[in-house]
Amino acid sequence: MITRRRLGRLLAGFLALAATGLATGAAAGTAPATHPRPGGGGFGPNVTIFDPSMPTAQIQSVLDTTYAAQVDNEMGTQRYAFFFKPGTYGTAEEPLQIKVGYYTEISGLGATPGDVVINGKVEVYNRCLTEGGTANCLALVNFWRTVSNLSIQVNALGQDGCRASANFWAVSQAVSMRRVAVSGGNLSLMDYCTAGPQYASGGFIADSALPAVVNGSQQQWLTRNSSVESWSNGVWNQVFAGVAGAPSEEGFPNPPYTTLATTPVSREKPYLFVDSRGRYNVRVPAAKRGTTGISTPDGGRTIALSDFVVARPGDSVRDINRQLDRGKHLLLTPGVYDIASSIEVRRPGTVVLGQGHATLTAVHGSTPLKVADVPGVVIAGVTIDAGLRESRVLLEVGSRGGHHGYRHSGKDPTTLSDVYFRVGGPHIGRTNVALEVNSDNVLIDHTWVWRADHGVEGFTEGVNGDTDRWRTNTGRYGAIINGDNVTATGLFVEHFQRYNTTWNGDGGTTVLYQNELPYDPPTQADWMRGSVEGYPGYKVGDHVRTHRLYGAGVYVFNQNNPAIHTENGFEVPERPGVQLHHIMTVNLSAGVIDHVVNGTGDAADTTRVGVPVYVVDYPSNP
Numbered sequence: 001m002i003t004r005r006r007l008g009r010l011l012a013g014f015l016a017l018a019a020t021g022l023a024t025g026a027a028a029g030t031a032p033a034t035h036p037r038p039g040g041g042g043f044g045p046n047v048t049i050f051d052p053s054m055p056t057a058q059i060q061s062v063l064d065t066t067y068a069a070q071v072d073n074e075m076g077t078q079r080y081a082f083f084f085k086p087g088t089y090g091t092a093e094e095p096l097q098i099k100v101g102y103y104t105e106i107s108g109l110g111a112t113p114g115d116v117v118i119n120g121k122v123e124v125y126n127r128c129l130t131e132g133g134t135a136n137c138l139a140l141v142n143f144w145r146t147v148s149n150l151s152i153q154v155n156a157l158g159q160d161g162c163r164a165s166a167n168f169w170a171v172s173q174a175v176s177m178r179r180v181a182v183s184g185g186n187l188s189l190m191d192y193c194t195a196g197p198q199y200a201s202g203g204f205i206a207d208s209a210l211p212a213v214v215n216g217s218q219q220q221w222l223t224r225n226s227s228v229e230s231w232s233n234g235v236w237n238q239v240f241a242g243v244a245g246a247p248s249e250e251g252f253p254n255p256p257y258t259t260l261a262t263t264p265v266s267r268e269k270p271y272l273f274v275d276s277r278g279r280y281n282v283r284v285p286a287a288k289r290g291t292t293g294i295s296t297p298d299g300g301r302t303i304a305l306s307d308f309v310v311a312r313p314g315d316s317v318r319d320i321n322r323q324l325d326r327g328k329h330l331l332l333t334p335g336v337y338d339i340a341s342s343i344e345v346r347r348p349g350t351v352v353l354g355q356g357h358a359t360l361t362a363v364h365g366s367t368p369l370k371v372a373d374v375p376g377v378v379i380a381g382v383t384i385d386a387g388l389r390e391s392r393v394l395l396e397v398g399s400r401g402g403h404h405g406y407r408h409s410g411k412d413p414t415t416l417s418d419v420y421f422r423v424g425g426p427h428i429g430r431t432n433v434a435l436e437v438n439s440d441n442v443l444i445d446h447t448w449v450w451r452a453d454h455g456v457e458g459f460t461e462g463v464n465g466d467t468d469r470w471r472t473n474t475g476r477y478g479a480i481i482n483g484d485n486v487t488a489t490g491l492f493v494e495h496f497q498r499y500n501t502t503w504n505g506d507g508g509t510t511v512l513y514q515n516e517l518p519y520d521p522p523t524q525a526d527w528m529r530g531s532v533e534g535y536p537g538y539k540v541g542d543h544v545r546t547h548r549l550y551g552a553g554v555y556v557f558n559q560n561n562p563a564i565h566t567e568n569g570f571e572v573p574e575r576p577g578v579q580l581h582h583i584m585t586v587n588l589s590a591g592v593i594d595h596v597v598n599g600t601g602d603a604a605d606t607t608r609v610g611v612p613v614y615v616v617d618y619p620s621n622p
Helices: 003-019 056-070 317-325 466-472
Strands: 047-050 080-084 087-089 096-099 104-108 116-123 145-154 175-183 203-206 209-216 220-224 227-233 237-241 257-260 263-266 271-274 280-284 288-291 301-304 308-311 329-332 336-339 343-345 351-362 369-371 378-385 391-397 414-423 430-437 442-451 474-481 487-494 501-503 508-516 538-540 547-557 565-571 578-590 592-597 613-618
Touching: 047 056, 056 080, 056 096, 056 104, 080 351, 104 351, 145 271, 203 442, 220 487, 220 508, 237 508, 237 547, 257 547, 263 442, 263 487, 263 508, 280 351, 308 317, 317 329, 317 343, 343 351, 369 378, 378 391, 391 414, 414 430, 414 474, 430 442, 442 474, 474 487, 501 508, 508 538, 538 547, 547 565, 547 592, 565 578, 578 592, 592 613
Parallel strands: 047 080, 080 104, 087 116, 096 116, 104 145, 116 145, 145 175, 175 203, 175 209, 203 220, 209 227, 220 237, 237 257, 308 329, 329 351, 336 351, 343 369, 351 378, 369 391, 378 414, 391 430, 414 442, 430 474, 442 487, 474 501, 487 508, 501 538, 508 547, 538 565, 547 578, 565 592
Antiparallel strands: 263 288, 271 280, 280 301, 578 613
C-alpha cells in the first residue's frame, strides 16, 4: 500500500474548492550534429539535442515515444535528457506539447531562459495507477523529473477545455523547476482534469518568472527567488523565500503560507548552454546572500565543456578520480552507475553535474560520493541509491570530526542542488546514513532523502509485507548535519528508522522541511529511544546554541501498527538562539504524534486525520 495514494482518496473531497541528434556533444566542447536519433559518443545515447529547424511533428514524436515508456516507469533504470538549442519550438497553429515522465530532464541550452521558447506546454499529469479508469489517478508519486532554462508560451490548441485552462505541473518530491518563465496562461501545481482535484506531495521552484499559480492540492511546496503574478490555495505547508509577489504570511495558518522577504543563502544550479560560436559550456552561478527575485548574471563563472570529464555508466571510477585530481570537472550523462569505490572530489571549486537524473548506486557497501572539506564544490542533478550491502554513508561532505579543519568565509559554499537519495524502491537498499555534512558553510538547495515506503514486486523480501521491509530495507539516519553555518532550502527527508534529520552544527538554517515518519515499525518496541516513545522527525542537537527553521511539517502514518506513538514531531534545545517558525504535525490516518515540539502542541491523532496541529512560533515569544 502507498499511503500517499490512500491519503489522496481519503481527502479528495476537501479539494473541490481548490480548482477556483539524437545529438552528442564532443568532449572538446564543439557543437554536435543535430539529429533526433540515438547513438554516438560525447553525451551518450540518452541525451537528445533538438534544433529549432527540426519539424515540430518530428520533435513531438520523439518526446511522445519517451513519455509513453516513462510515464509508469517509476522504478526503472532508463534515464533521459532532452536539450533544446536556442530558438522557438512550436507555433501558434502547431504547438509543441511536452509531457514529462519519470527520470526525464527537459532543458534549454540558451544563456538565458528567453533564448529557448516552447510555444505549447511542458506538463505533468496525474498518474493513473489502475488500468482502464480514473479511480486512482494521483500525483502523489510523480517523482524524479526536471524542467529548466526555458520559456513556456502556454498554447493549449487541440486540448480539451479543462486542459486548456493551465499548464499543469502536478508533481511530488525530487522534481525541480528552475530558470523557467511561463506566460500566456496559468500554471497549476495540481491536475484537476484527470479525475477532479487530487493531492500532490510537494515540490520546488527557483529562479523562475511565474504567472498566476493555482497551488490547490500541494501538501507542501517551496518557491525560492522567483516572481509570481498571484498564488492561490495551499494545503499544509507553503513556503516562499525571496519571491517577488509572494502572498503574505499574515493570518497563518489560514492560509498556510510562510513568507521570507529574502533568501538567507542561495546559489542557482549550474546549467549547460551553447555560446554564440556553437561551443558547449557550463555556467556556474555565484552564491549570494539576502536576495529577492530572479537571479542576475553577475558573478559566477563559465567553464568550457572541454574542462569536464564526460562520464557514462561503466566508466572506471579510478579514471574519473584521476581526472578530478588533475583539475577536471565531472559531467554524468544519463544512466545508472554502479559505484564500488567512492568518486572523490578533493579540489576546491569542482563541479559535478548530472544529466537526466544520473544515478550512482552503492556496490559492496561503498560510499558512492565523497567531497573533501574544501569550499566551492557544486554537486547538482545527481541521485544516489543504497545497495544491498550496507553503506556507512551514501554522500559524505567533509570528513567526520574534521569540519573545523578548513576555515573559510562562506562566500563560496559547497553546494548540493537537486541531489536525491534513495534507500530501496527498485531493489533492497541498506545504509546507516544517507547524507552526512561535516563541513562548515554548506548550502543544501533542494534534496529528497528517501527510505522507500514502496517499490517493485519482491521489494519486501518476504511474506509479511512491511514487517519484512523494516528488517531488510534499512536506513537508520536520513540527514546528519555536523557542520556549522549550514543552510538548507528545501529539505525533504522521509521514513528513516531513527532520526530522519539530526542537526548538530551551530548557526544552521532550514527553509521548508518536510518529513514523513516511517510507516513500517512492527511494534512500539521497534520505535523507542530508551524509555522515550519514538524519534522526532527533526532533531536539533542538545548543545546547539543557534538554529532557525522556517515552515516545517512532520507527518505520521504507522501503517504496520496504528497503536504506535511518537512523543514529539520536533525536538530542540531550550535556548533563545533556537527559533522555529510555522511548524506542524499531521496524522495521515494511523499512529499518533503526541506533541508538535518539546511537549508543546496537541496530539496529531486519528480524531483529526489530515488536519494539521500547528505551532506558530517556538518558543512562543521569540
